[in-house]
Amino acid sequence: MREVYSLADLHVTLCGVPLQSPVIAASGTFGFGQEFSRIVDMHWLGAISGKGLTLEGKAGNEGERLYETPAGLINSIGLQNPGVRHFIEQELPAMKRLGPAAMANLGGSTIDTYEEGARLLDATDVDLIELNISCPNVKAGGIAYGIRAESAKEVVSRVRACTKKPLVVKLSPNAENITEMALACEAAGADGLSLVNTFQAMAIDISTRRPVFQNVFAGLSGPAIRPIALRMVYQVCKAVHVPVVGLGGIATAEDALEFIMAGATAVQVGTASFANPHACEEVARGIAAWMDKNGVKTLDEIRGAAL
Amino acid sequence: MPAQNFEASVLVNSQQAADIFLLTVYLPPQYDKPKAGQFYMLRAWRADEPPLLSRPISVHHYEEGTRALSFLYQVKGNGTQKLAALKQGDTVQLTGPAGNGFPIEGRHVAVVGGGIGTAPLFYLAEQLTAAGVQTECLLGFRDEPYRLAHFARGGRNVRVATDTGSYGHHGFVTELLEPAQYDVVYICGPEPMMRATAKKCLAAGVKCYVSMERKMACGLGACLGCTCKTEKGELVCICKEGPVFEGGVFFG
Ligand SMILES: Cc1cc2nc3c(=O)[nH]c(=O)nc-3n(C[C@H](O)[C@H](O)[C@H](O)COP(=O)(O)OP(=O)(O)OC[C@H]3O[C@@H](n4cnc5c(N)ncnc54)[C@H](O)[C@@H]3O)c2cc1C
Ligand SMILES: Cc1cc2nc3c(=O)[nH]c(=O)nc-3n(C[C@H](O)[C@H](O)[C@H](O)COP(=O)(O)O)c2cc1C
Ligand code: FES
Numbered sequence: 001m002r003e004v005y006s007l008a009d010l011h012v013t014l015c016g017v018p019l020q021s022p023v024i025a026a027s028g029t030f031g032f033g034q035e036f037s038r039i040v041d042m043h044w045l046g047a048i049s050g051k052g053l054t055l056e057g058k059a060g061n062e063g064e065r066l067y068e069t070p071a072g073l074i075n076s077i078g079l080q081n082p083g084v085r086h087f088i089e090q091e092l093p094a095m096k097r098l099g100p101a102a103m104a105n106l107g108g109s110t111i112d113t114y115e116e117g118a119r120l121l122d123a124t125d126v127d128l129i130e131l132n133i134s135c136p137n138v139k140a141g142g143i144a145y146g147i148r149a150e151s152a153k154e155v156v157s158r159v160r161a162c163t164k165k166p167l168v169v170k171l172s173p174n175a176e177n178i179t180e181m182a183l184a185c186e187a188a189g190a191d192g193l194s195l196v197n198t199f200q201a202m203a204i205d206i207s208t209r210r211p212v213f214q215n216v217f218a219g220l221s222g223p224a225i226r227p228i229a230l231r232m233v234y235q236v237c238k239a240v241h242v243p244v245v246g247l248g249g250i251a252t253a254e255d256a257l258e259f260i261m262a263g264a265t266a267v268q269v270g271t272a273s274f275a276n277p278h279a280c281e282e283v284a285r286g287i288a289a290w291m292d293k294n295g296v297k298t299l300d301e302i303r304g305a306a307l
Numbered sequence: 308m309p310a311q312n313f314e315a316s317v318l319v320n321s322q323q324a325a326d327i328f329l330l331t332v333y334l335p336p337q338y339d340k341p342k343a344g345q346f347y348m349l350r351a352w353r354a355d356e357p358p359l360l361s362r363p364i365s366v367h368h369y370e371e372g373t374r375a376l377s378f379l380y381q382v383k384g385n386g387t388q389k390l391a392a393l394k395q396g397d398t399v400q401l402t403g404p405a406g407n408g409f410p411i412e413g414r415h416v417a418v419v420g421g422g423i424g425t426a427p428l429f430y431l432a433e434q435l436t437a438a439g440v441q442t443e444c445l446l447g448f449r450d451e452p453y454r455l456a457h458f459a460r461g462g463r464n465v466r467v468a469t470d471t472g473s474y475g476h477h478g479f480v481t482e483l484l485e486p487a488q489y490d491v492v493y494i495c496g497p498e499p500m501m502r503a504t505a506k507k508c509l510a511a512g513v514k515c516y517v518s519m520e521r522k523m524a525c526g527l528g529a530c531l532g533c534t535c536k537t538e539k540g541e542l543v544c545i546c547k548e549g550p551v552f553e554g555g556v557f558f559g
Binding site for chain 2: 028029030031034035036037038039051059060062064065066068070071072073075077080222223251252271272273274275276277278279
């Protein structure tokens with residue numbers, strides 16, 4: 001249970017959904033939550049964004065999938081997942097029982113599969129849909145829609161028409177212009193935006209003289225990307241009216257507070273959970289401690305302070 | 308059961324051979340005890356220090372009475388160098404026990420290890436012996452063998468092969484194995500060694516188990532960074548569904 005001696009109120013409302021904390025576990029780094037159930041005190045988590053889903057499931061990429069860089073991790077998982085139906089039947093009930101709000105992260109290869117996935121999720125008790133138009137690891141896995149604002153607009157408006165669930169669109173930092181992208185998604189009916197997904201990156205194995213990853217390019221995450229992610233969140237928060245979820249390299253409460261001061265309603269913690277499986281909980285506890293120390297009672301008092 | 312994450316205090320960390328160390332920590336009583344073949348993600352450095360990821364290391368031994376949990380590891384790069392620097396009283400972060408572990412089976416079995424792949428086989432051999440299974444140890448090393456006396460405990464027969472011929476049979480450990488003598492063979496080592504050994508067992512119709520190795524980010528089944536394709540083309544998560552598989556799953 002949360003300590004009662006803290007005066008800090010961590011509750012936030014994201015797209016109409018009340019969250020017990022502004023800290024959300026990022027997609028692809030937290031499974032569907034069960035794996036961390038004996039590690040993290042779930043009272044400190046506002047939501048869990050599950051592993052990225054596609055309508056029919058995917059095998060993911062072959063070859064090397066993980067590569068460490070200074071303060072970073074390049075991954076080439078390639079949206080391996082069991083499919084939307086499996087998620088709904090086998091994972092969602094247990095995920096809901098963990099306590100935090102359940103966010104379904106939905107990717108797709110064609111607009112039709114995005115639409116069908118969204119329709120299926122609409123009929124469940126999932127709390128939010130996070131529309132992934134930004135996975136750099138699958139050619140047709142969303143990134144195609146995440147680069148150009150025009151394409152994003154189409155997929156977002158079509159998915160919007162398929163669901164009444166709160167729809168958070170997850171943006172790629174590889175977008176041609178992040179502000180235009182954010183405005184296009186907002187105009188197309190997104191209830192909120194989350195950013196950033198991973199940065200397109202690569203590595204070369206000098207012994208074989210070949211790219212490390214079979215797909216050549218893969219996605220960079222972790223502390224290395226944080227200042228750039230923060231800049232993008234700041235730009236987007238300046239431009240849009242819908243709530244923004246900030247992420248990219250957050251590992252400590254101080255990191256998270258920067259994103260909140262840049263205007264984020266909530267934050268996500270991803271790669272940090274690998275270096276420290278308690279990271280989500282520690283970030284939330286640290287925010288509460290900082291609030292107490294600085295006489296801040298709710299995050300509304302500091303949100304966007306730097307804008 | 309999902310894994311736990313906790314700090315453990317170092318009892319001893321001692322050198323066993325040129326680049327081989329034995330780390331023993333105290334497993335606090337509130338945490339699950341491991342099975343042979345399971346592993347932990349180890350971290351002896353801060354979350355914001357490199358390397359970013361914790362390192363998977365198998366259980367080399369666990370002693371019920373003293374709750375002494377040991378890891379045998381080879382220094383390869385940054386992570387294992389940092390493990391090697393640990394001193395008595397230091398703390399190390401553990402996530403685990405992770406993975407499925409070896410099933411304890413058979414009446415007359417062999418454990419076949421290659422290099423640091425021998426690490427998980429010691430606890431397995433102890434468990435097999437305790438279960439009344441007659442266990443022989445075939446251990447291969449490049450040059451300098453280690454932990455032989457431990458493998459020989461309880462009267463276990465130990466046979467050694469070295470690449471250099473400095474000790475025991477001059478050649479591969481696989482050459483020492485006559486699978487037909489055993490009803491189960493447990494294998495851990497470099498992938499080519501596991502492939503050759505498993506193929507030899509399967510050709511003789513003998514059941515075998517291998518312990519697979521992949522780069523891991525979480526060790527929990529959460530990131531899918533360790534996914535591997537089986538012979539049949541099925542996807543398996545090495546850290547959660549493995550690391551132990553029947554030999555035919557990968558080398559059939
Ligand atoms: C389930 C499991 C159990 C393991 N048990 C043990 C054990 O009991 N004892 C032990 O010494 N080691 C064990 N390992 C291997 C150990 O995790 C790696 O040697 C270690 O991560 C290397 O880290 P490093 O930072 O020292 O080296 P790095 O700097 O990461 O790498 C040094 C070199 O080793 C190679 N390497 C790194 N990680 C791996 C890997 N997972 N597989 C193959 N090559 C790799 C790199 O390519 C590089 O050439 C196990 C691995 C797994 C997956
Ligand atoms: C191993 C791994 C798998 C990921 N899988 C997904 C995914 O399925 N869907 C998605 O939207 N983002 C995925 N991401 C991106 C993260 O959710 C996050 O956007 C990114 O890693 C940046 O945040 P971080 O630096 O805190 O990790 C993945 C990241 C990693 C490291
Ligand atoms: S290492 Fe993360 S799923 Fe296996």
